[in-house]
Amino acid sequence: xxxxxxxxxxxxxxxxxxxxxxxxxxxxxxxxxxxxxxxxxxxxxxxxxxxxxxxxxxxxxxxxxxxxxxxxxxxxxxxxxxxxxxxxxxxxxxxxxxxxxxxxxxxxxxxxxxxxxxxxxxxxxxxxxxxxxxxxxxxxxxxxxxxxxxxxxxxxxxxxxxxxxxxxxxxxxxxxxxxxxxxxxxxxxxxxxxxxxxxxxxxxxxxxxxxxxxxxxxxxxxxxxxxxxxxxxxxxxxxxxxxxxxxxxxxxxxxxxxxxxxxxxxxxxxxxxxxxxxxxxxxxxxxxxxxxxx
Numbered sequence: 001x002x003x004x005x006x007x008x009x010x011x012x013x014x015x016x017x018x019x020x021x022x023x024x025x026x027x028x029x030x031x032x033x034x035x036x037x038x039x040x041x042x043x044x045x046x047x048x049x050x051x052x053x054x055x056x057x058x059x060x061x062x063x064x065x066x067x068x069x070x071x072x073x074x075x076x077x078x079x080x081x082x083x084x085x086x087x088x089x090x091x092x093x094x095x096x097x098x099x100x101x102x103x104x105x106x107x108x109x110x111x112x113x114x115x116x117x118x119x120x121x122x123x124x125x126x127x128x129x130x131x132x133x134x135x136x137x138x139x140x141x142x143x144x145x146x147x148x149x150x151x152x153x154x155x156x157x158x159x160x161x162x163x164x165x166x167x168x169x170x171x172x173x174x175x176x177x178x179x180x181x182x183x184x185x186x187x188x189x190x191x192x193x194x195x196x197x198x199x200x201x202x203x204x205x206x207x208x209x210x211x212x213x214x215x216x217x218x219x220x221x222x223x224x225x226x227x228x229x230x231x232x233x234x235x236x237x238x239x240x241x242x243x244x245x246x247x248x249x250x251x252x253x254x255x256x257x258x259x260x261x262x263x264x265x266x267x268x269x270x271x272x273x274x275x276x277x278x279x280x281x282x283x284x285x286x287x288x289x290x291x292x293x294x
Contacts, residue, residue: 033063034064034066040060050137073090114133139162139214139256143159144159148205155266162255171229194293229250244267
């Protein structure tokens, strides 16, 4: 696995553990280096401990250099079940002040599970190691939304997608209306899924947004979800209790989620309430924010 590294320095406030080091050449007073815990951030520099495959992870450590500049050797060792999957070592001179030192990387596309991020800050013969834990979740379910109205009231319309494996392989589809010929199921990459929702079989179903939920590999059951989706298409359509929403929910629950059935509920309302539907469930994360289908 090829993982890139880029050193960047930003300002952070830290709680400290200190190493005193000898002065650099030309300096008359010793420097001290304070090291806080290791952290993992997403691409927006928000602290995070659950990531999806291929999602960017910034392995970070926060330090404070006091008095004089200090040359530090910072090394990262990221492992899963005692197997090292990423390592890097970098030396750099840091000026006095607070610094966030991080190494942008990518979550393994084919290896879900728990990981340990170990960062060692070393100067001379002295070193401090900080560790943090994070998880790469393999399962992911996404609900897609299309505006739809009945007698000037927006009720909405939804479709579904779920990741088949830990790589970029998905199954996706929708119940577009009461005629079976317009209902569809496909498999492909994530980009192919997005393309299919942009151009569904029924032009009136113009999907515009979607939300996703990451799910642990141990809980995902794509085989059951596939069987459930195909069985639903063979049943007669019922507007109130066997429709685009209830079938999408059936697929997600077969996959491993635990969502309310959605009967007698507008798809629009259900879609908007998704961030609250996993309360009380042992989900690693809540449903993500609304994203535009572009």
